Amino acid sequence: MGSARLTAAVLLLSLVAWSNLPAQVETPVAARDASLNAGAFGLGLFASPAGGIGLSFRHHLPGRLSYQITGGVVKSSDHISYSVGGEVQFTLVRAQEHRIYAAGATGYYYSGPPEGNDMEAPWRLGLGIGGELAVGGGFTLMGDLLFTYFSDGSLYPFPAVGAFYYFD
Numbered sequence: 296m297g298s299a300r301l302t303a304a305v306l307l308l309s310l311v312a313w314s315n316l317p318a319q320v321e322t323p324v325a326a327r328d329a330s331l332n333a334g335a336f337g338l339g340l341f342a343s344p345a346g347g348i349g350l351s352f353r354h355h356l357p358g359r360l361s362y363q364i365t366g367g368v369v370k371s372s373d374h375i376s377y378s379v380g381g382e383v384q385f386t387l388v389r390a391q392e393h394r395i396y397a398a399g400a401t402g403y404y405y406s407g408p409p410e411g412n413d414m415e416a417p418w419r420l421g422l423g424i425g426g427e428l429a430v431g432g433g434f435t436l437m438g439d440l441l442f443t444y445f446s447d448g449s450l451y452p453f454p455a456v457g458a459f460y461y462f463d
Contacts, residue, residue: 334354334355334356335461336462339458341455345402346402347400349378359385360383373408374408378403378404382399393427396425397425400455403417404417421439421443425440435459437458438457439455
């Protein structure tokens with residue numbers, strides 16, 4: 296049963312990769328130039344075991360490179376949890392409504408009393424692949440599958456999800 300799922304996943308990824316996909320993610324401006332020479336900015340929410348959890352800023356540079364910075368904090372009287380991270384994306388396939396990219400991420404996670412971090416592996420580094428889908432009006436949904444290395448030496452594949460609004 297496991298090899299059938301793997302075969303289906305490889306087949307689906309191959310179909311998407313070999314289709315004719317010439318443009319970039321949608322922005323709210325109707326006359327937006329979809330060429331690689333145009334950049335875009337986005338704000339949204341992102342959750343990743345490698346690249347941070349919280350409010351996220353994303354910048355698509357002219358060309359195929361994008362980066363995002365993410366951070367969030369939750370605090371009570373005797374406990375604090377926060378993360379800060381970043382992700383770099385290299386676009387492999389682009390279309391008007393979606394794109395596929397290679398991604399690398401890193402982040403630091405803290406959870407515990409203000410005096411010390413209770414997390415055994417607060418530093419993380421992830422590498423993998425992701426995709427983004429334009430849902431209309433400048434809004435996109437995205438997801439990554441990153442192989443995440445934890446500072447305690449463990450390595451696991453984890454998903455990441457986000458929702459962004461793009462503006463000029």
